[in-house]
Structures are given as C-alpha cells and as structure tokens.
Amino acid sequence: MAVSxxxxxxxxxxxGIVFGGSPGSTQAxxxxxxxxxxxxxxxxxRTRTPERVILAHIALSPGDDVTVEALESDRExxxxxxxxxxxxxxxxxxxxxxxxVLVIDVEERSFPTFETGFGYDDLHGWFLTLLGLRFDNAFxxxxxxxxxxxxxxxxxxxxxxxxxxxxxxxGIGLDARxxxxxxxxxxxxxxxxxxxxxxxxxxxxxxxxxxxxxxxAGLRYELRGGTQLSFGFQVEANEPKGDFKERETDDEFxxxxxxxxxxxxxxxxxxxxxxxxxxxxxxxDDAYPLEGSFARFTLEANTxxxxxxxxxxxxxxxxxxxxxxxDRRVFSSRAAAGVLTDGAPYYDxxxxxxxxxxxxxxxxxxxxxxxxxxFWLVNAELRxxxxxxxxxxxxxxxxxxxxxxxxxxxxxxxxxSDIESALGYGVRLRLPWLGTLGLDAGVPLTAGRTGDSFxxxxxxGFSF
Amino acid sequence: xxxxxxxRSIRAAIVIVGVAGLAWTxxxxxxxxSERPAITGAKVFLAGDKxxxxxxxxxxxxxxxxxxxxxGLPAVVELLYSLxxxxxxxxxxxxxxxxxxxxxxxxxxxxxxxxxxxxxSSFAAMASAVQTLRRVTIVPLSALRPNTEYAIRLSVAIxxxxxxxxxxxxGWVGEHVRSGSEGSLREQVLNLNDLIEHFFxxxxxxxxxxxxxxxxxxxxxxxxxxxxEDK
Numbered sequence: 001m002a003v004s005x006x007x008x009x010x011x012x013x014x015x016g017i018v019f020g021g022s023p024g025s026t027q028a029x030x031x032x033x034x035x036x037x038x039x040x041x042x043x044x045x046r047t048r049t050p051e052r053v054i055l056a057h058i059a060l061s062p063g064d065d066v067t068v069e070a071l072e073s074d075r076e077x078x079x080x081x082x083x084x085x086x087x088x089x090x091x092x093x094x095x096x097x098x099x100x101v102l103v104i105d106v107e108e109r110s111f112p113t114f115e116t117g118f119g120y121d122d123l124h125g126w127f128l129t130l131l132g133l134r135f136d137n138a139f140x141x142x143x144x145x146x147x148x149x150x151x152x153x154x155x156x157x158x159x160x161x162x163x164x165x166x167x168x169x170x171g172i173g174l175d176a177r178x179x180x181x182x183x184x185x186x187x188x189x190x191x192x193x194x195x196x197x198x199x200x201x202x203x204x205x206x207x208x209x210x211x212x213x214x215x216x217a218g219l220r221y222e223l224r225g226g227t228q229l230s231f232g233f234q235v236e237a238n239e240p241k242g243d244f245k246e247r248e249t250d251d252e253f254x255x256x257x258x259x260x261x262x263x264x265x266x267x268x269x270x271x272x273x274x275x276x277x278x279x280x281x282x283x284x285d286d287a288y289p290l291e292g293s294f295a296r297f298t299l300e301a302n303t304x305x306x307x308x309x310x311x312x313x314x315x316x317x318x319x320x321x322x323x324x325x326x327d328r329r330v331f332s333s334r335a336a337a338g339v340l341t342d343g344a345p346y347y348d349x350x351x352x353x354x355x356x357x358x359x360x361x362x363x364x365x366x367x368x369x370x371x372x373x374x375f376w377l378v379n380a381e382l383r384x385x386x387x388x389x390x391x392x393x394x395x396x397x398x399x400x401x402x403x404x405x406x407x408x409x410x411x412x413x414x415x416x417s418d419i420e421s422a423l424g425y426g427v428r429l430r431l432p433w434l435g436t437l438g439l440d441a442g443v444p445l446t447a448g449r450t451g452d453s454f455x456x457x458x459x460x461g462f463s464f
Numbered sequence: 465x466x467x468x469x470x471x472r473s474i475r476a477a478i479v480i481v482g483v484a485g486l487a488w489t490x491x492x493x494x495x496x497x498s499e500r501p502a503i504t505g506a507k508v509f510l511a512g513d514k515x516x517x518x519x520x521x522x523x524x525x526x527x528x529x530x531x532x533x534x535x536g537l538p539a540v541v542e543l544l545y546s547l548x549x550x551x552x553x554x555x556x557x558x559x560x561x562x563x564x565x566x567x568x569x570x571x572x573x574x575x576x577x578x579x580x581x582x583x584x585s586s587f588a589a590m591a592s593a594v595q596t597l598r599r600v601t602i603v604p605l606s607a608l609r610p611n612t613e614y615a616i617r618l619s620v621a622i623x624x625x626x627x628x629x630x631x632x633x634x635g636w637v638g639e640h641v642r643s644g645s646e647g648s649l650r651e652q653v654l655n656l657n658d659l660i661e662h663f664f665x666x667x668x669x670x671x672x673x674x675x676x677x678x679x680x681x682x683x684x685x686x687x688x689x690x691x692x693e694d695k
Contacts, residue, residue: 115657122649
C-alpha cells in the first residue's frame with residue numbers, strides 16, 4: 001500500500017515537472033551599425049605570466065570587430081584559467097577613428113592558494129577536502145598543482161595532481177597524479193554465517209579497508225573541437241585488510257570469513273600498466289548543457305613486464321547526448337559500457353547501482369560480491385527549468401529519469417532477465433556557495449537484490 | 465647639536481616627505497580623475513507619489529573610464545541604494561544603472577537610464593550631468609509609514625564595458641572535474657584565500673566603488689518637493 005502511494009505521488013510529480021510552466025528567457029542583442037575594430041592589445045600588471053600565455057587565452061586579435069560581449073567573453077576566459085585574482089578590461093581610442101586599443105590589467109594570484117571543498121568520486125563516494133593546496137601558474141609555466149587531504153565515508157588520504165595546460169589552439173600538455181589513501185571497499189552478499197556461507201539468499205552490505213597508493217604520468221594531446229587524447233603509465237600498490245564488517249549490524253569478521261574470491265586477493269600486490277584515454281566534448285556548457293555530446297573511451301592494460309603482479313585489460317566507454325527542446329528544456333541521454341579480461345583483482349572490477357549509474361538502488365548493490373567483468377548502462381533524462389530565469393542554468397531544475405543496465409561475471413550466462421531498471425524524478429538546486437546540489441528519488445522497476453522499493457540519492461551536479 | 469644641523473635635518477625631512485607625497489599622489493591623466501568614486505551629498509525630495517534623491521558624486525571618471533568611453537565602448541555607472549529605519553534595518557534596496565556611450569562616428573555622447581536617454585555634445589557635458597544624479601526614484605511614498613523616520617544609504621560605482629554585479633562572490637567557488645581510469649571525480653572548491661581576504665581585508669571597497677553615504681533621517685510627511693529643488 002505504501003509503495004503504491006509512493007508510486008502514485010511519484011507519477012504526479014513527474015507529470016507536474018513535464019507539464020509545469022517554466023520561466024522563459026529573453027535576450028536582447030544590441031546592433032551596432034558600424035563596428036569598432038581592435039587596433040592592438042596592451043597588457044599590464046603581470047609579473048611572471050608571459051604575454052603569450054595571456055594572448056593565447058583570448059579570442060580577440062588585432063583587426064577583429066570589438067563588442068562588449070566579445071570582450072567580456074575573453075575576460076571570463078582569462079579568469080577561468082585561475083592564474084589571476086583579478087582581470088580588468090578597458091579600452092582607449094586607437095590611432096584612427098573607430099580603432100580601439102584593448103588594455104588588459106591582471107593581478108596574478110599569489111601562491112599557494114588554500115582551499116576546501118567537497119565532492120563525489122565514482123570509486124570513493126562522497127568526500128570532504130579538509131584542506132587543499134593549489135599552485136597555479138607557478139614560475140609562469142602554465143600549470144596547476146593541487147594537493148588535497150580528503151576525508152569521506154569511504155576514503156581517507158592524500159591526492160596530488162599536476163597538469164600543464166595545452167595551448168588553447170591545440171597541443172600537448174602533461175599530466176601527473178599521486179595518491180595515498182585508505183579506501184573502504186563495498187561488497188554485497190548473504191554473509192559468512194548460516195548453513196551456506198556466502199551462498200544464501202540474503203544480500204547485506206559489507207565494508208573492507210584497502211590501502212591503495214599509486215601514481216600515473218602521461219601526455220595529453222588536445223585538438224581543436226574539444227578532442228583530447230591521453231597516454232601514460234600507471235603504477236598502484238594495493239593491500240586489502242583481512243578484517244571486514246557488516247554495515248547494518250557493525251558485526252566484525254576476520255579474513256577467514258571473507259568470500260573465497262576476495263580471500264584469494266588478500267596479498268599486497270602491485271599493478272603496473274599503460275592507459276589510453278580519448279575524450280570528445282562538444283557540449284555547449286559543462287554545468288547545464290543544452291546541446292552537444294560527450295564521449296569518453298578508456299583503455300587500461302596492466303602487465304607484469306613493468307614489474308606488476310597482474311595481467312588484465314579494462315575497456316570502458318561513455319557516450320552522452322543533449323538535445324535542446326526550447327525554453328532551456330533538455331533531453332539528455334547516456335550509454336556506457338565496460339569489459340575487462342580475466343586476472344583483475346576484485347577491487348578493480350565493475351560495480352553498478354546507485355548514484356551516477358542506476359538510481360533507485362543502493363550503491364554498488366547490483367553487482368556480484370567479487371565485482372563483475374562487464375556492464376552496460378543507459379540513462380535518459382528530461383530536464384525542465386522550474387525557477388530562475390536570469391542565467392543559463394536555472395536556479396531550480398526538475399528532472400525525470402529512466403535508468404537501466406546490468407553487470408555480469410564472465411563465467412555466468414548473460415540474461416535479459418537480469419537487466420535492472422528504475423524510473424524517477426529529481427531536482428537540481430544551483431547554490432552560489434555550493435554549486436549544484438541534487439536530490440533524486442528512484443523507484444525500481446525490477447526487484448534488485450536488496451529489495452529496495454524506493455531510494456533517495458543526494459548528488460553533486462547532474463548525473464551525467 | 466648645532467642649529468645648522470637641525471635646519472638641514474628639517475629640510476631633508478621636508479624633501480623626503482615631499483618626494484614621498486609626489487610619488488604617492490596618483491598620476492592624473494588627460495581628461496581623467498584618479499581618486500576613488502565618492503558621494504559628496506544627497507538630498508531627498510518628494511516627486512509626486514515617489515521619494516526621490518539627488519546625489520552628488522565625484523571621482524567617477526578615471527583614465528580607464530574616459531578612455532573606454534572615448535573609444536566608443538560603454539561604461540556603466542551603478543548607484544546602489546537602500547532605505548533604512550532608525551534601527552538601521554534595511555527596508556528596501558535597489559540599483560540604478562546609467563550606461564555612458566560615445567558614438568565615434570556621429571560624435572555624440574549619451575547617458576542611458578532605464579527610462580530615458582540624454583544626449584550631449586561633449587564628454588565634459590555628459591560627465592557634469594552624471595556627477596549629479598538627479599531625482600533617482602527610491603521608493604513609492606505609499607510604502608512608507610507617516611511620522612516615521614527613514615534614511616537612505618547610497619554607494620556609487622563605475623565599470624568599464626559593463627556592470628559587474630556580484631562577480632567577487634562567484635570567484636570564491638570553483639568546480640574541479642577529473643576523468644581517470646577508475647571513473648570520474650567532481651568537486652566543489654572554496655578558495656580560502658579569497659574568502660579570508662574578503663572578511664579580513666582592511667579596505668573592502670573595490671577601487672571603483674565609493675564608500676556608503678547615509679542621508680540625514682527624514683520624515684516622509686514633511687519632505688520638500690522636487691519643485692523646491694529647482695528653485
């Protein structure tokens with residue numbers, strides 16, 4: 001009865017979101033009969049940033065028509081680099097009538113920058129960055145170094161990243177990353193107790209700590225049109241702890257009680273290999289895309305040739321498409337899939353369910369105890385502005401979603417009857433201090449394994 | 465110590481102070497002022513059924529503002545106002561903007577408010593008109609209680625190209641997104657340096673914005689009319 005009531009309310013809310021009114025947006029464009037022309041650009045205030053770096057980040061160049069919109073767009077580009085605390089644009093008359101000299105006055109950031117924040121990671125869930133350090137544009141090299149001390153429900157540790165920017169017109173950048181943390185790994189199963197340990201019908205949640213530390217370094221080649229190719233090397237040492245506990249009851253167990261596939265991977269091992277990533281992003285905006293597409297493919301090949309203990313290959317793909325429906329209504333869709341070869345430790349296998357995969361189910365609950373060797377997902381979402389018309393991204397956005405997918409072990413037959421799906425609705429609230437926070441309510445259309453009939457998810461940003 | 469030595473010391477001190485003073489004095493560019501914008505006076509009147517204010521300002525036209533307007537691109541004057549009671553609580557607040565433009569082809573200056581556009585034949589004439597912002601509507605008379613005292617707080621700013629709104633606050637927060645082999649990460653980041661500076665900086669007012677100016681407290685029932693201002 002309660003489930004039926006929830007479903008009825010859900011459907012009512014869905015219809016309200018779809019057919020509810022949305023504030024329209026209006027834009028007025030000023031038309032200038034005779035354009036002003038940029039004569040030259042002068043830069044003031046820089047102490048360590050080369051002029052070429054500043055000029056590379058702005059679209060205007062001498063000879064171009066000058067408008068307030070073009071100038072503001074370039075100012076925002078410079079601010080977006082995070083190299084400058086302040087960027088001020090002003091102009092003065094050039095030599096000829098209608099000629100304009102652009103004066104760019106910058107105030108570089110003193111470093112380091114201290115920061116704090118919070119976020120969501122596919123592997124570690126929600127986390128808080130207790131303290132972060134950032135060095136932007138150190139020594140005038142276009143680079144960013146970030147170091148964060150992270151604390152979350154499933155992660156504690158330090159993450160450091162160094163990136164050099166590729167030239168705006170396309171070129172090569174460098175990436176390097178280092179991490180040392182304790183990850184709380186989730187797995188689901190019937191439990192070690194009872195007549196058939198890990199063979200029963202129940203599906204409880206367990207947690208086990210894994211000490212993970214690693215590094216990766218590579219080259220990133222950025223092309224015009226939002227395409228990015230990356231290639232590099234990675235190494236990671238992993239040491240799973242033998243002790244684990246059941247989340248609900250806090251009952252603690254030792255390594256003798258672990259499911260056999262997990263117990264087999266308890267040794268400290270090292271993973272070494274290469275990665276290749278390709279990203280193509282033609283979305284018109286990162287935060288609230290109205291049109292465009294995003295595609296990401298990742299190939300990770302681990303080998304013992306470089307001194308590691310594992311040989312396996314992992315391939316994942318993620319394709320998203322956004323279609324504008326007018327009045328900032330958007331239909332967004334995503335298809336994602338992944339496969340890996342035999343030899344991967346359980347903590348590197350695929351898990352689905354929950355935020356950013358199939359909402360309506362508990363996180364990672366739709367995969368087998370030792371993780372899976374393959375998965376696919378499809379997501380469809382209708383996004384409708386509910387309040388706030390002055391900006392591109394509405395203050396409040398309502399959405400309807402449909403998520404479906406499945407994951408599998410290689411030795412088990414893939415069956416259509418194992419496909420899991422959910423329908424739901426949600427809201428996204430754009431807050432000036434906190435970014436975009438989301439609340440999604442999912443109603444499973446299939447049984448799942450934990451028997452959920454309704455689940456609410458807290459998200460950062462949109463699901464995809 | 466001899467009198468000569470004392471005199472020399474005084475002379476040297478005067479020279480040092482003078483040189484330091486000259487070095488500190490902001491350079492004056494042709495046609496431009498260099499001090500921060502300031503409100504030097506504001507009078508409150510009754511115009512029909514509205515409370516209006518005439519605000520006198522100085523320091524609006526820095527070298528960069530003059531250059532921007534003279535080159536044919538706009539500058540925007542923003543007058544922020546708030547109505548406060550005796551308890552200093554804000555009862556109403558708003559923003560008036562004036563866009564200053566120069567048509568380089570027709571040699572005409574203009575000051576565009578929300579409802580009116582005034583044209584001028586010279587920059588000096590436009591600057592003179594803008595430095596005294598006449599009859600800025602603050603609040604309808606019907607919104608005020610009779611026999612209650614109010615004051616108006618005012619601040620003026622000028623920006624080259626376009627108004628700035630709340631960009632300073634937006635700059636504190638950033639988004640960090642990363643795609644890796646193990647999935648993606650998204651993080652909302654608060655810049656502590658900017659935040660600390662905002663709350664603890666000695667001078668919080670930007671260089672292009674005036675300090676707040678408060679009018680004398682007035683009783684809406686016994687205000688002079690705008691016609692009396694013209695006399």
